[in-house]
Amino acid sequence: MPLILNSILDEETIDDLLYYARTGDKESLETDLNSFSAKDDAKPLLLVQAAVDPITGNTLAHYACANAHKDILAYICGLDADSAPKSATTTILTLPNSSGNTPLHYAAMNGHLDLVKFLLDTLKSSASAQEQSAYLSRKNDAGHDATYEAESAAKEDVVNFLLAAMDEADMGMEARAGVGAAEDDEGVDAEHDSSSVEAVADAVNDMDVSQDD
16 A cells, blocks of 8 residues: 555645646646645655545656656656655655556556656666565556566567566676675685684694703
8 A cells, every 4th residue: 555644735735736747737746846845844755755646546656657747757756856865766656556556567558668767767776676676576456567567558668678677687686696695705714714813823822832952
């Protein structure tokens, strides 16, 4: 289930913001967010996170991805970029709706390759390879990941891109695991070397080095 913040926006305001995202009205979206931000002393990014349909669980990102409004998605992802934690952007892009669909599911099933690319490129800067892999393989309530939805809708270009992205994320995880294993081996070697030095030192101390007259 989607995370719905405490009600800092009324139902009518949420409907307006979601409508702007669905229709691609970036100017109105920006105007209203700035107005509400100044009035309620809340960061625009927090308002974006709070703008969730109470029934469907859809967010601004869901509607932007479903309707190919890349400028809307880019705008909300760029809000408070200097002050907000990267996890805030990750949440906006990965939050599932009431049916378990993420914005990636919507972009994929509608064949919006540019939105799919934008989502994954943005996540690369705010999520680990493991998190990216989990996002790509995340299933909705019907048990389908974004690649399956794209394939069912005959969006072959999206399918091919997502499969390549999954391979890249998996390789990133393997590379990271390899680095971790190498660091562990180095630690074992260093411990072994240290033990060897100590053993030699102890042996020297135990030696009888006195000379007979």
